[in-house]
Amino acid sequence: MRRVAAALVHYPVLDRGRQVVTTAITNLDLHDIARSAHTYGLSDYFIIHPIAAQRELAQRVQDHWTAGSGARRIPDRSPALGSLRIVSALEDAISALGEPEVWVTSAQADKESLGFADARVRLESEGPPVLIVFGTGWGLAPAVLERAAFQLDPVRSPRADGYNHLSVRAAAAIIFDRLLAPR
Amino acid sequence: MRRVAAALVHYPVLDRGRQVVTTAITNLDLHDIARSAHTYGLSDYFIIHPIAAQRELAQRVQDHWTAGSGARRIPDRSPALGSLRIVSALEDAISALGEPEVWVTSAQADKESLGFADARVRLESEGPPVLIVFGTGWGLAPAVLERAAFQLDPVRSPRADGYNHLSVRAAAAIIFDRLLAPR
Numbered sequence: 001m002r003r004v005a006a007a008l009v010h011y012p013v014l015d016r017g018r019q020v021v022t023t024a025i026t027n028l029d030l031h032d033i034a035r036s037a038h039t040y041g042l043s044d045y046f047i048i049h050p051i052a053a054q055r056e057l058a059q060r061v062q063d064h065w066t067a068g069s070g071a072r073r074i075p076d077r078s079p080a081l082g083s084l085r086i087v088s089a090l091e092d093a094i095s096a097l098g099e100p101e102v103w104v105t106s107a108q109a110d111k112e113s114l115g116f117a118d119a120r121v122r123l124e125s126e127g128p129p130v131l132i133v134f135g136t137g138w139g140l141a142p143a144v145l146e147r148a149a150f151q152l153d154p155v156r157s158p159r160a161d162g163y164n165h166l167s168v169r170a171a172a173a174i175i176f177d178r179l180l181a182p183r
Numbered sequence: 184m185r186r187v188a189a190a191l192v193h194y195p196v197l198d199r200g201r202q203v204v205t206t207a208i209t210n211l212d213l214h215d216i217a218r219s220a221h222t223y224g225l226s227d228y229f230i231i232h233p234i235a236a237q238r239e240l241a242q243r244v245q246d247h248w249t250a251g252s253g254a255r256r257i258p259d260r261s262p263a264l265g266s267l268r269i270v271s272a273l274e275d276a277i278s279a280l281g282e283p284e285v286w287v288t289s290a291q292a293d294k295e296s297l298g299f300a301d302a303r304v305r306l307e308s309e310g311p312p313v314l315i316v317f318g319t320g321w322g323l324a325p326a327v328l329e330r331a332a333f334q335l336d337p338v339r340s341p342r343a344d345g346y347n348h349l350s351v352r353a354a355a356a357i358i359f360d361r362l363l364a365p366r
Contacts, residue, residue: 016257028350032350032353036349038346038348039346039348040340040342041340041342077348079348156364156365158223158224158364159222159223163221163222167211167215167218169350169356170218170353170356172353173349174356174357174360177338177357177361178360180341181341182341
């Protein structure tokens with residue numbers, strides 16, 4: 001089994017008009033994805049933000065839940081929030097893991113995307129760590145998608161009209177479950 | 184395919200000490216679970232709260248995203264938030280659906296719980312609507328669990344230490360995916 005980590009990118013991501021923007025950190029993106037990542041055995045959950053004040057906000061949230069009063073009130077939260085790694089750029093997450101294989105996620109289909117069954121086989125074989133990268137806003141910018149070893153299949157809707165508007169928190173939970181749930 | 188709906192219960196649920204309590208509505212429980220439910224084709228997402236002021240809060244959130252400025256800013260959000268049904272008690276959700284089969288969810292294993300593969304077969308066969316019930320806080324009170332036709336298998340962690348602390352938003356997304364994703 002390979003080491004698996006996740007990253008949530010706040011820059012460079014797209015807005016509704018497909019312009020490259022920086023998004024603000026959302027508190028529940030820290031909590032929910034940390035809890036899902038830790039439950040599914042991921043080693044690290046990187047928060048990528050280029051602005052120092054935003055990284056400090058994330059750090060205060062982490063401190064509250066790993067060492068402050070939050071840790072005393074809900075001790076179950078500590079191990080999950082302890083897996084947060086707050087860094088400036090995706091390169092920092094890549095360096096921290098050595099030479100990971102970067103897998104990006106997108107709600108848009110790509111003709112060469114990696115299916116979840118094949119992805120499970122890859123995770124179970126020997127190899128470098130895998131870094132699964134999620135985008136905030138309207139998804140990862142092309143510059144991030146292009147540097148990935150693989151793009152995972154999108155999570156598809158069963159609806160006839162194809163409506164698909166999952167939160168990144170929900171998409172991350174579903175993707176961890178598809179890749180890492182016990183079978 | 185049977186009609187499937189979901190309900191999020193704020194009373195009666197358990198607190199950390201396994202006392203029966205009423206929890207407060209969390210904004211992202213409305214958004215994230217509505218978005219996941221609508222993406223996976225559920226017909227309705229019931230918010231169950233016994234306190235009128237809390238129901239009014241949920242109603243204001245729904246109005247903002249289905250008719251107010253939120254609907255204009257992010258139109259994709261409207262169909263999801265439009266599936267919200269804000270009611271006082273689980274009985275109201277049951278009445279609204281006719282005579283649904285009630286399926287409860289829990290992070291705790293139950294020796295007679297329904298596996299996800301069997302659950303998919305049940306959903307694909309003919310039958311009454313299915314109402315999937317989630318609890319806030321530390322989970323549904325025994326009074327709710329006892330009245331269910333089925334309790335779904337818990338979402339299990341692959342970790343050796345069994346750490347499992349998913350948010351209800353993540354658990355709902357995973358359960359909809361396991362039951363309803365295209366195969």
